[in-house]
Amino acid sequence: MLSKILSGGLAGIEAYPIDVEADVTYSQLPSFNIIGLPDVAIKESRARIRSAIKNSDYPFPSDKITVNLSPAGIKKEGSGFDLPIAVGILVATGIIPQIDLGDKLFCGELSLNGKLKPFHGALPLAISIKDSFKTFILPKANVHELSRLNNGIQVIGAESLKDVVNHLTGAVKISPEEFRAEEPKINSDMPDFEDVKGQEYVKRGLEVAASGNHNVLLIGPPGSGKSMLAKRFPYILPDMTEEEMLETTKVYSVAGKFAGSDFICERPFRSPHHTISYAAIAGGGTYPNPGEISLAHNGVLFMDEFPEFRRDVIETLRQPIEAGEITVARVEQTVKYPARFIFISAMNPCPCGNFTDPRKECRCTPYQIQRYLSKISGPILDRIDIHLEVARIDYQKLSAKRKGEKTEAVKSRVIKTIKIQTERFSGKKPHLAYNAYMNGKEIEKYCTLSTEAEEILKTAIIELGVSARAYDKILKLARTIADMDESPGIEAEHISEAIGYRSLDRGIWC
Ligand SMILES: [Zn+2]
Numbered sequence: 406m407l408s409k410i411l412s413g414g415l416a417g418i419e420a421y422p423i424d425v426e427a428d429v430t431y432s433q434l435p436s437f438n439i440i441g442l443p444d445v446a447i448k449e450s451r452a453r454i455r456s457a458i459k460n461s462d463y464p465f466p467s468d469k470i471t472v473n474l475s476p477a478g479i480k481k482e483g484s485g486f487d488l489p490i491a492v493g494i495l496v497a498t499g500i501i502p503q504i505d506l507g508d509k510l511f512c513g514e515l516s517l518n519g520k521l522k523p524f525h526g527a528l529p530l531a532i533s534i535k536d537s538f539k540t541f542i543l544p545k546a547n548v549h550e551l552s553r554l555n556n557g558i559q560v561i562g563a564e565s566l567k568d569v570v571n572h573l574t575g576a577v578k579i580s581p582e583e584f585r586a587e588e589p590k591i592n593s594d595m596p597d598f599e600d601v602k603g604q605e606y607v608k609r610g611l612e613v614a615a616s617g618n619h620n621v622l623l624i625g626p627p628g629s630g631k632s633m634l635a636k637r638f639p640y641i642l643p644d645m646t647e648e649e650m651l652e653t654t655k656v657y658s659v660a661g662k663f664a665g666s667d668f669i670c671e672r673p674f675r676s677p678h679h680t681i682s683y684a685a686i687a688g689g690g691t692y693p694n695p696g697e698i699s700l701a702h703n704g705v706l707f708m709d710e711f712p713e714f715r716r717d718v719i720e721t722l723r724q725p726i727e728a729g730e731i732t733v734a735r736v737e738q739t740v741k742y743p744a745r746f747i748f749i750s751a752m753n754p755c756p757c758g759n760f761t762d763p764r765k766e767c768r769c770t771p772y773q774i775q776r777y778l779s780k781i782s783g784p785i786l787d788r789i790d791i792h793l794e795v796a797r798i799d800y801q802k803l804s805a806k807r808k809g810e811k812t813e814a815v816k817s818r819v820i821k822t823i824k825i826q827t828e829r830f831s832g833k834k835p836h837l838a839y840n841a842y843m844n845g846k847e848i849e850k851y852c853t854l855s856t857e858a859e860e861i862l863k864t865a866i867i868e869l870g871v872s873a874r875a876y877d878k879i880l881k882l883a884r885t886i887a888d889m890d891e892s893p894g895i896e897a898e899h900i901s902e903a904i905g906y907r908s909l910d911r912g913i914w915c
Pocket residue numbers: 755756757758759760767768769
């Protein structure tokens with residue numbers, strides 16, 4: 406007998422419907438084949454499905470079983486097909502009646518004893534192919550991913566294959582999940598900028614970065630507080646929009662990293678260690694999985710000890726910083742994951758770290774320093790607008806009782822400056838409506854310099870040796886600083902401050 410069950414597969418963070426057809430015919434030679442471009446994990450599922458059905462006290466047919474995953478042209482990946490295949494076989498053998506199955510979507514991994522285990526990507530499935538079904542039957546452990554989804558889908562969370570069978574035969578019905586829409590939970594003990602004493606110049610630079618979506622390089626000796634500053638950065642950014650929450654949560658769902666009970670509603674802060682591999686940062690691997698750069702989507706990617714990262718890892722950043730996504734090449738197909746983030750990198754000024762420290766001696770030779778700096782390739786440096794020197798603060802400032810400005814105050818200014826840009830670039834996609842994303846034409850149109858400002862920029866180019874490629878960056882930064890000042894034109898003080906954030910161009914090191 407033939408059965409047809411609806412399931413779904415993933416392409417990046419989107420999903421598409423897949424029909425699981427099972428055909429069980431009498432044969433003296435029992436066999437169990439899965440066709441329709443399954444990957445290794447799906448082929449291995451035959452053993453799991455056989456054990457799961459037997460251990461759930463149902464007979465496993467000793468006939469010829471053919472399972473077809475269609476459309477046949479697309480490579481199918483992952484372990485979510487265990488449940489639909491098992492259900493298909495039980496329908497084909499008459500244990501489950503073939504009625505009312507057309508409007509149900511099945512996904513889930515089976516363990517040998519018949520229990521259901523969570524699979525990756527429940528949320529994208531529930532969103533992308535919502536028009537193909539009415540009820541989503543999936544492992545109980547995945548149910549929380551759908552808690553904020555309000556698109557009329559009925560969600561049935563099951564613990565085991567037996568639960569699913571009992572539900573479908575009507576023996577023991579599982580009641581649909583009832584979700585209560587709650588306000589997003591915002592972390593109340595977030596790290597606050599007021600804890601960072603001194604460092605006013607760096608904090609100002611980070612505010613400029615947040616205001617115009619500029620990428621940052623922090624340069625300073627060990628212990629100067631680079632990580633402490635970076636960790637506080639996501640909280641001066643505006644709250645995530647509903648759309649951003651949904652997108653980022655989809656990434657976490659596909660990565661199988663959705664541990665919380667609610668959507669991701671705070672901007673992610675990812676800080677991978679410098680020993681991270683290419684696959685872990687970019688995504689991919691045996692199972693298609695988003696990497697660190699995608700987990701930072703709509704948030705912040707922080708790379709401390711930046712020159713220590715592997716060269717191929719550093720180079721990976723080019724595409725996402727430019728295009729907001731990453732293409733991962735895989736066997737027989739490529740996958741795209743979103744990866745739009747503000748990039749903050751940090752490094753010591755030299756291999757020993759003491760070069761800019763007035764109280765310590767640097768023993769590095771100019772050659773060693775040059776080599777250290779050259780590890781960050783030109784193309785990546787080209788995509789970083791702000792260079793901030795972080796000095797070690799002296800003891801007096803550290804012990805001072807006076808606290809810094811609160812994060813909330815900085816954030817409200819950032820939101821105001823972003824609003825100016827939203828109005829300026831109205832009609833553009835929200836993530837492009839930032840000064841950092843201006844193209845040549847827009848720079849010409851929106852970055853009008855006062856005569857005095859123009860003089861300063863000219864002098865900087867000639868005397869400080871500001872490179873041509875840094876020229877556009879200075880103008881974009883100056884535009885953001887002028888916006889923070891609510892000034893329509895770019896004045897002398899705006900351009901001077903912008904030049905100050907380009908220390909690597911000024912060649913102060915070598
Ligand atoms: Zn040194």
